[in-house]
Amino acid sequence: MTKKIYSTTVLNRGGREGSATLPDGTHLYDIALPGTKLENGLTDPERLFAAAYSACFNQALTVAKEKMGIETTTIVETTVDLYELNDNTFMLGVKLTVTVPNVSKANAEHMVNYADRICPYSRALRNNIKVEISVES
Template identity: 35%
Template sequence: MAYTTEATTVGGRDGRAILEHGKLSLAMALPKDMGGSGEGHNPEQLFALGWSSCFGQAILALAKKHDLDGQRAKVTVAVSIDKDDVSFMLSAKITVALAGADPEKLRALADDAHRICPYSRATHGNVAVTVDIA
């Protein structure tokens, strides 16, 4: 095991989430779009933060292979939650931007990053994901 972290939440989507050792504590709130106050954070936001950071690291790891400067890459992850007749489900849109980059090289880099990013691998086949370049 390379790394493990732990978080605890009391009160669900309208509660408080705390990382181990109290290093980060967040008020959680149901989004206004879902009937809540929106006066806190929600799991989808935190998932988007983690995924964009992780995907950005995959970009950095692979950029040289594609003759691109990964340090200048910007990764945006939009996470959506929706409901069907049975339950809720997530979807995501990942956008990789790199000013001045050759679009074909950037597309290949984004696709490779999607193959190795742990968040992308964990959601493969379970979450509808699109990967775009800008």
């Protein structure tokens, strides 16, 4: 049985030149087109996605570290690329660079592979977009 552990709702008005708010009207972000200078609280959807995926993957690494009995601080750098295809549609690509200091390369890779299996973002993207993962120890 699947057990829901969290749910959230965000509203967007204006697309890539709009805003993100909670249903009660609480303002979260002003949204900008890719390539716009991001200042005064502006962000873009790709940056939000990169932040969310980084946080989610790093939390999955925390679970992996606990399971393996490893104490270290991990850093997940996430790059989200937006591509325009020949048919004028769009797709994303993602690169994760995971830094696992003071851990052997083999243990770091094992930890990252486990995190990739349990991370909800990784599961959602698997077989949908290209995700490249590199490990630095």
